[in-house]
Amino acid sequence: KQEVTQIPAALSVPEGENLVLNCSFTDSAIYNLQWFRQDPGKGLTSLLLIQSSQREQTSGRLNASLDKSSGRSTLYIAASQPGDSATYLCAVSNQAGTALIFGKGTTLSVSS
């Protein structure tokens, strides 16, 4: 059974700092991996999608990497801002079009 773990559960950093969020999964045979952002009381917003054949994806200040063999992904946030404060969720799918399996998230707080 696929399990997704995110470390740390919470993280507080000062504005401007670069940071890394970690995600690990137990079954390396994934189809894709997706990072989401969730603001308090809101739904999920997709940030980056990495297909199993890819090593990384970038969007603005965000960079996500994927190492299938070790069962790990990282989300790198450059020059953090208070507006980045949210919960970041990592999720994997094992087959095309199948349901995502989520980690419990990392709650990020960026202070000004």
Next chain:
Amino acid sequence: NAGVTQTPKFRVLKTGQSMTLLCAQDMNHEYMYWYRQDPGMGLRLIHYSVGEGTTAKGEVPDGYNVSRLKKQNFLLGLESAAPSQTSVYFCASSLRDAYGYTFGSGTRLTVV
């Protein structure tokens, strides 16, 4: 705007009452999903559908039923609500090839 729409956004039920949550998507996605999100538990899959007229159980299906009579709609029913079903419910949809998932904004359900 294209996307996933959930109705209602909030609801309070008494134990034993029934209700239906509606999810509608206008992106012609084949796959649709219902998740629940609880503190400390993350998002867990309740039921999902791989196409019109099909449904399947997820990780936590007990106490829920679903229907997908039309491709764009996915209904989640609670026949006899219990306090343990107090949660935030999210609907999502995806293309057959799993190129990303789109989530609704959620339904906050309280059972008293």
